[in-house]
Amino acid sequence: MSDTLDPDKLARACAEQMWSEDHASQVLGMKLDTVGPGTARITMTICREMVNGHGVCHGGFISTLADSAFAFACNSRGTVTVASGFDITFLESAELGDVLVADAREVALRGRSGIYDVTVRCGDTTIAEFRGRSRSLGRPILEEAR
Secondary structure (H helix, E strand, O other): OOOOOOHHHHHHHHHHHHHOOOHHHHHOOOEEEEEEOOEEEEEEEOOHHHEOOOOOEOHHHHHHHHHHHHHHHHOOOOEEEEEEEEEEEEOOOOOOOOEEEEEEEEEEEEOOEEEEEEEEEEOOEEEEEEEEEEEEEEEEOOHHHO
8 A cells, every 4th residue: 555655645644643553752741743754743742740850851751752753754655664863952940831843854875774863842932952763664654555
């Protein structure tokens, strides 16, 4: 089935399949806004449970948001793909009630390996920059393709 879909439809179908089972992103209140070939945008509002002892969003939640956007971007081409690692740089803090937007984009895809950058913003302010490394497992995402 994945061979018959255009790249945008394939990305959306893969995202729908993944989102239906992505309880981690859902329980954190994330919303999948857009997905395309090698790209994804996810938003998340900082709630009380995400604020640390300094009164700002715990970095782990920002990392999780970026990692979720990375996951949807690197799985948008129809093949099960996992993280092989990532780095994140925090530039600003986020506070209770802030709406964070994570934009992921494919930088390089060679064979089974990929590199993706994710920028996390609150309005015009860049909160964090994330670089993820992916590895394809060579299995189709969509049930019909198995």
